[in-house]
Structures are given as C-alpha cells and as structure tokens.
Amino acid sequence: MSRTRAWWLACTIAGIVTIATSIYFGQIANLAIPDSPGGAGSIIAFEIVRTPADVAALFDSAPDTGLFVAAMRHATWVDALVFIPAYTLFVCAALMAMRPRGSKIAAAGIVAMLLAALFDELEGVQLFAIMDALPGTQATIDWLIPLVRAKFALLGVAAMTIGWLLARTGGWWRLAGLVVTIGGAVTMIGLSSDARAGYLGLGGALSWLTLLGVAMASLWFERGDRRHAD
Numbered sequence: 001m002s003r004t005r006a007w008w009l010a011c012t013i014a015g016i017v018t019i020a021t022s023i024y025f026g027q028i029a030n031l032a033i034p035d036s037p038g039g040a041g042s043i044i045a046f047e048i049v050r051t052p053a054d055v056a057a058l059f060d061s062a063p064d065t066g067l068f069v070a071a072m073r074h075a076t077w078v079d080a081l082v083f084i085p086a087y088t089l090f091v092c093a094a095l096m097a098m099r100p101r102g103s104k105i106a107a108a109g110i111v112a113m114l115l116a117a118l119f120d121e122l123e124g125v126q127l128f129a130i131m132d133a134l135p136g137t138q139a140t141i142d143w144l145i146p147l148v149r150a151k152f153a154l155l156g157v158a159a160m161t162i163g164w165l166l167a168r169t170g171g172w173w174r175l176a177g178l179v180v181t182i183g184g185a186v187t188m189i190g191l192s193s194d195a196r197a198g199y200l201g202l203g204g205a206l207s208w209l210t211l212l213g214v215a216m217a218s219l220w221f222e223r224g225d226r227r228h229a230d
Contacts, residue, residue, distance in 0.1 A: 007097035008218045014090035015212035021083045022205070028075055030067035033058070038190075039198030042068075043075055046127060047148045048197050055135035069131055076131075080124045087208070088117040091158055094211055097218065098165040109161030116154035123147040152191055152200055159184030159207040166214065176214050183207030 001009075025031070025043060036045035042058070049055050062068030091113045095106040126144040130136030159180050166177030187203030190196050 002222070004097050004100075005219065005222050007093045008215050008222070011090055011093035011097060011215040012212065012219060014086050014093060015208065015215055017086040018083065018090045018208060019212060021078065021086060024078065025075055025083075028071050030062070030064065031071040031075060033061050033068070035061065036197075038193070038195045040201060042072070043079075044197055044200055046072060047123065047144070048194055049130075049141060050145060050194075051141060052135040052138060055130055055141070059134060069134070073128070073131060076124050076127050080121060084117050084120050084124075088113055090208070091162070091211070094162060094215060095158075095165070097215075098162070098169075101165045101168050105161050105164055109158045109165075112154040112158040112161070116151045116158065119147045119151040119154070123151060149191060152187055155204060156184040156187035156191075159187065159203070162207070162211060173214070176210055179210045180207045180214075183210065 026041075031042055033042045033045070036042060036058070040048070042062075045058055046055075049058065059065050059068060092110050095109045095113070099106040123144060126140055126147065129140050130144070163177040163179075163181030163184060166173045166180060169177070183203045183206035185203070186199050186206060190199030190201075190203060
C-alpha cells in the first residue's frame, strides 16, 4: 500500500467515525431544546454563551434541566474522547495525502487543525466547569469565548486549505475543492454574529461530507490505477 493510499484510508475511516458521531449527537435523549441562538443546536448554543445569564436562559429552556445537564455532560465527554480525535485525524490525514500538491499549504492546514483540536479540548474543560456550578462565572466564560471563536476560525482555515489543494489538482476535484472552500467560508459567516451561529455547524457539515466523498473516491481511483498498472 502506498503512503498516499494509507493516508486516504485513514481519512476515510476517521471521516466515517466523525460523521457517525455527529449523527449520534442528534440522537442523545434530552439534549434538544425548543429554540436556540441563530438556529444552532443546543451544543453550539452552549459553546457560544457570553454571560452566566446566557447559560441560565439556555438550561432553563430545556423541558427538564436535570436531564438536560446530564445529556450535555454526556455529549461533552463524547466530544472530548471521540469526536475531536476523529475529526482531527480525518482532516489531517487528508492534508497529508495531498502534501505533494502543496506541502506548505498542507502544513499550514495541519497546524490549524491541531490548534483547533487543542482549543476544542480546552473549551470542553470550561464547559464542564460551567456545568459544575451552573450558571458558571463570568471569569470561566471569558476563557470560553475566545477558545470557541478561535476553534471555529481555524476549522474554517483548514477547510480552505483543503479546498485550495483540491482546486490545484484540476478536473472534477476543482468542484469538490470549491464546495469544501464554501463550507469553510460558511463557517466564517457563522462567526460574524451569534445570530448566525447555525452556519457554524452547516459549514462544517458541507466541508466534511464533501471531504469524505473525496477520500472514498481517491481510494477507488487509486485502486483502479493499480489494477490497470498490473
């Protein structure tokens, strides 16, 4: 197995875990809330809080606050132990596979992803601290605010580096690169205002679903090339 194929295989497996975990978040009982800022789900709504009053309003909006806290704790643990490692490997493996198309761009994307993952894990620490003493303190939330915004900004940057590398490949890959880039741009739009927070998840979904398709297609095409060579 070539090194490039190994990276695309790792990307595909990690991508499947990433998407499956995203779907799982939506199935966690008692995690849904009637309304949230910008149409974001409850997890992102919690991440973007700015004051203890925002936290109180979010948790009080749940039909049962106790069950909602338990569900959010569960989601935060899944995020820390499964989702963050999976999406980090997913995107970094894709960038490693595309290093021959632009090593410096790929390196920049990998650095962005590793920093995003670090900020995401630190974000989780702050979320647990808030849940331990609802509605939390302003000091804790003041740490959370930049971590969340930096994380999403870096995820957007990483998506754009992938889009650029795909565009440089030519052919139909340019279309895939455009979609991934648009996903990164949509994430940035979500950062522009809490009222647009719903775009944060939408941008990630657009980029990552397309990237998973790219990874699977790359494995298929390389398999066909190897058979033809044989």
